[in-house]
Each structure stands twice: as C-alpha cells, then as structure tokens.
Amino acid sequence: xxxxxxxxxxxxxxxxxxxxxxxxxxxxxxxxxxxxxxxxxxxxxxxxxxxxxxxxxxxxxxxxxxxxxxxxxxxxxxxxxxxxxxxxxxxxxxxxxxxxxxxxxxxxxxxxxxxxxxxxxxxxxxxxxxxxxxxxxxxxxxxxxxxxxxxxxxxxxxxxxxxxxxxxxxxxxxxxxxxxxxxxxxxxxxxxxxxxxxxxxxxxxxxxxxxxxxxxxxxxxxxxxxxxxxxxxxxxxxxxxxxxxxxxxxxxxxxxxxxxxxxxxxxxxxxxxxxxxxxxxxxxxxxxxxxxxxxxxxxxxxxxxxxxxxxxxxxxxxxxxxxxxxxxxxxxxxxxxxxxxxxxxxxxxxxxxxxxxxxxxxxxxxxxxxxxxxxxxxxxxxxxxxxxxxxxxxxxxxxxxxxxxxxxxxxx
Numbered sequence: 001x002x003x004x005x006x007x008x009x010x011x012x013x014x015x016x017x018x019x020x021x022x023x024x025x026x027x028x029x030x031x032x033x034x035x036x037x038x039x040x041x042x043x044x045x046x047x048x049x050x051x052x053x054x055x056x057x058x059x060x061x062x063x064x065x066x067x068x069x070x071x072x073x074x075x076x077x078x079x080x081x082x083x084x085x086x087x088x089x090x091x092x093x094x095x096x097x098x099x100x101x102x103x104x105x106x107x108x109x110x111x112x113x114x115x116x117x118x119x120x121x122x123x124x125x126x127x128x129x130x131x132x133x134x135x136x137x138x139x140x141x142x143x144x145x146x147x148x149x150x151x152x153x154x155x156x157x158x159x160x161x162x163x164x165x166x167x168x169x170x171x172x173x174x175x176x177x178x179x180x181x182x183x184x185x186x187x188x189x190x191x192x193x194x195x196x197x198x199x200x201x202x203x204x205x206x207x208x209x210x211x212x213x214x215x216x217x218x219x220x221x222x223x224x225x226x227x228x229x230x231x232x233x234x235x236x237x238x239x240x241x242x243x244x245x246x247x248x249x250x251x252x253x254x255x256x257x258x259x260x261x262x263x264x265x266x267x268x269x270x271x272x273x274x275x276x277x278x279x280x281x282x283x284x285x286x287x288x289x290x291x292x293x294x295x296x297x298x299x300x301x302x303x304x305x306x307x308x309x310x311x312x313x314x315x316x317x318x319x320x321x322x323x324x325x326x327x328x329x330x331x332x333x334x335x336x337x338x339x340x341x342x343x344x345x346x347x348x349x350x351x352x353x354x355x356x357x358x359x360x361x362x363x364x365x366x367x368x369x370x371x372x373x374x375x376x377x378x379x380x381x382x383x384x385x386x387x388x389x390x391x392x393x394x395x396x397x398x399x400x401x402x403x404x405x406x407x408x409x410x411x412x
Contacts, residue, residue: 009037012103016040019109019302019316025073025400026324037077045071055134055143056176086274088295112303118264125233130258146258152189153257158228160264161197165311170262172349178218179351192220197227204364210375282306288339290323314345321402347385355381367407
C-alpha cells in the first residue's frame with residue numbers, strides 16, 4: 001500500500017472505517033487499476049459492533065482492533081490525514097496539514113462525531129466515578145470494571161435524542177447489566193434505570209412490544225423523553241431534562257452508583273459546515289442511489305450520510321455494493337441503476353447468550369434473513385454476533401466481497 005500523496009485522484013474516499021474501506025475495496029476488486037485514495041488519520045481499525053460485548057465482559061477489546069494498514073485495500077493510496085474543509089464546487093478538499101487534494105469522484109464516509117461536550121461535566125468524569133461508555137473503545141473495558149465490581153445500588157443507562165450509531169446499543173448494555181445482576185443474585189439489591197431522550201424505545205414499532213417484555217422481565221425502569229444534560233462525577237449525580245406531553249420541559253437530578261452514557265452524536269464539523277450538508281448536517285444524498293442530490297460526482301454512505309435508516313455496520317454492508325456500482329457507472333457515464341432499499345440490522349443483545357435480531361428496510365418493514373421469528377430471543381443469533389460476524393467483517397466485508405443471503409419481507 002502506498003502512502004504517497006498525489007494532488008489528484010480519480011476517486012477520493014474520506015474515511016477508513018467500515019463504509020470507506022468496504023466501498024474502496026469493492027471498487028478496486030471490480031476495477032483493479034482504478035486510482036483510489038483513502039483519507040484516514042487513525043492507525044487502528046476497530047470492529048465497533050463488539051464494543052457492547054467488551055463492556056459486558058464477553059469479548060476482548062484486543063480482538064476488536066487491527067492495524068489500519070492491514071484493513072485498507074492494498075491497491076489504495078492511504079493519506080494519513082484528517083479532512084478540514086470540503087469544496088465540492090471545485091472538486092477539492094483540504095487536509096489537516098494544509099495540503100489540497102482534488103478528485104473526479106468523492107466518497108464521503110468519515111463516520112459520526114461523538115459529541116461528549118454537549119453533556120456538561122461528562123468529559124471530566126468519564127472513566128472514573130462509575131461513569132462509563134461503550135462508545136469509546138478505551139472506555140468499554142471500564143464499563144465491565146463497573147459491572148464486575150457492582151455490589152448493589154443504582155445503575156443508570158442513557159440514550160440521547162440525536163441519531164446515534166447502533167441505536168440498540170444503549171439498551172443492550174442495560175440488559176447485560178440486569179442479567180449480570182440476576183446471575184449474581186444482586187438484582188434484589190439493585191435498581192436498573194434506562195432513560196431515553198426520544199419518544200420511542202426503538203425506531204421500528206413492531207419490535208417495541210417484544211423489547212418491553214425484556215424490560216419488564218428484568219424489572220428495568222424505563223422512561224422516555226428524558227435527556228441527560230449534565231453529570232457531576234464526584235458527587236455521582238446525573239441531571240436530566242424531561243419533555244412533557246404538552247411540550248414543556250423540566251429538570252431533575254438523580255444519584256447513581258454506575259452511569260453508562262451514550263453521548264449525543266452528529267456529523268463531523270467539516271461535513272456540517274460544507275455545501276454537502278442538509279439542514280441537519282448530514283451529507284445530503286438520494287436514499288436509493290447514494291448520490292448527492294446536488295453534486296453528481298459525490299456519494300456518501302454510512303453514519304455521515306442522510307440515509308433515513310439506522311446507522312449500523314449491517315447497513316453499510318448493503319450500502320457498499322450500491323455505492324460501488326453507481327460510482328463505476330458514473331465513471332463510465334452510464335445510468336446509476338443500483339438501488340439501496342434501506343436494509344439494516346440491529347442484533348439486540350437481551351442477555352448473556354440471547355439476541356433479538358431486528359432486521360428492517362425503509363418505512364420500518366421487517367425483513368428477516370434467516371427463517372427464525374425476529375421477535376423472539378435466540379441463542380443462535382448470540383453465536384452469530386459473537387463468533388461469526390467479527391471474522392466475516394474483517395475477512396469478507398472489508399475485502400469488498402459482496403455475496404450475501406437475501407432478506408425478505410416478513411409475512412404476516
């Protein structure tokens with residue numbers, strides 16, 4: 001792999017995560033001589049879907065990480081810089097070292113920004129005082145330390161109202177905590193609370209009744225429209241803003257012994273401040289072709305895009321072949337015929353050894369891949385999540401291989 005910087009590349013991919021790597025690998029698999037550059041500052045590539053299992057003590061953090069140089073496609077040029085500015089009117093972008101790159105095709109896939117600063121006091125106490133988060137790989141191990149040493153008291157889990165990557169992750173770790181307490185006979189001495197900033201427990205209504213059964217089984221106290229806004233780590237106090245049915249708001253402060261925080265999230269600054277962004281800051285693309293609605297030589301997929309579906313690696317898995325096909329069509333001056341149907345998957349871990357596999361497409365239509373009841377907890381899907389998906393991700397998806405098992409609408 002070359003790390004030499006050229007001023008111009010046929011295809012420039014911003015981001016060396018799941019989205020950027022898989023689409024670059026797919027392009028080079030289909031067109032080996034294509035000039036592709038990947039702009040990515042990080043030296044480590046993490047398999048992020050396993051962070052929940054790391055936080056629950058069921059997976060080793062070391063097994064989620066690989067050197068970036070081993071995961072990027074060999075024929076791509078790796079530009080080890082961050083992007084600071086996008087100038088699509090001139091087909092250019094500016095790097096953190098001040099260099100300017102130009103392109104024929106731009107693929108915007110830098111992931112999502114974890115906005116820790118939006119919660120007052122959080123950064124000062126994260127990683128101590130019982131305040132943890134699986135959304136930072138270095139903090140996920142502290143989540144397990146908090147769980148492992150918890151001898152009773154109050155454990156609070158939060159989910160913000162903003163879009164987040166892996167929308168089921170905040171409740172997955174709450175279920176693991178509740179199961180952990182039950183297995184160690186600590187549940188009778190403990191409270192588990194789950195505060196959700198939004199108006200629903202899950203984005204697809206069909207799964208909510210089944211998830212409510214899980215919450216009730218564990219005795220978790222769930223409350224919607226409750227946004228974490230401040231943390232006092234030294235005194236172990238969390239402050240929430242509650243939105244009432246009439247639209248009015250009020251605040252309350254609650255003590256905790258353990259606080260797992262899912263941070264608010266948004267598009268990276270260089271995306272939000274660019275002509276590519278929609279009013280919410282995401283790269284404004286057609287939801288089927290993944291092509292920008294105004295700049296025809298720009299494509300986006302993954303967490304930074306405006307695609308109206310959950311932000312997961314499973315979604316990227318289905319978006320990448322579409323993006324690659326349409327990019328090649330654009331280069332060949334052909335019609336963009338590949339379409340993305342909004343598929344995503346969220347394996348909702350409901351306890352140690354069980355998963356509810358939520359799969360769906362646009363408009364919340366449930367579309368299972370395997371002939372199993374999607375609303376029932378499954379031991380099979382636990383094994384799939386823990387043992388099959390990580391090597392599939394590194395050895396298949398990131399290599400640009402696209403063979404897949406089709407998903408089908410659920411027959412009611």
